[in-house]
Amino acid sequence: MPTSTTTNPTIDELDKYLKMSIDDQYRVSNSLIFWQHHQDKLPYLAKLARRLYSIPATSSCVERQFRASGLLINERRSSLNPDTVQNVLFVRSIQRTLQYNPNMFSLQK
Numbered sequence: 001m002p003t004s005t006t007t008n009p010t011i012d013e014l015d016k017y018l019k020m021s022i023d024d025q026y027r028v029s030n031s032l033i034f035w036q037h038h039q040d041k042l043p044y045l046a047k048l049a050r051r052l053y054s055i056p057a058t059s060s061c062v063e064r065q066f067r068a069s070g071l072l073i074n075e076r077r078s079s080l081n082p083d084t085v086q087n088v089l090f091v092r093s094i095q096r097t098l099q100y101n102p103n104m105f106s107l108q109k
Contacts, residue, residue, distance in 0.1 A: 010044045
């Protein structure tokens with residue numbers, strides 16, 4: 001069985017990022033500035049960071065989350081662990097996001 005010596009560019013980028021020494025200025029300020037300065041070296045991760053750090057312009061997402069948590073926690077399920085509730089809401093929000101934008105977490109350029 002032949003083996004391939006080609007590497008995945010996103011894995012290479014992740015390795016580069018993990019080996020980087022990150023200046024303190026990026027740790028205390030806006031992290032998107034870091035990604036802007038390093039987007040040539042780490043294009044896939046920079047794109048992913050922009051998507052993950054995007055803030056919605058309205059509060060409707062937050063309002064939906066509060067409504068969902070109210071539906072999840074009721075008299076019969078009042079003893080749910082807060083971490084469990086948070087995990088369920090997180091998974092639901094990812095599912096909803098992928099339903100409307102299936103390529104949200106795609107790392108392709």
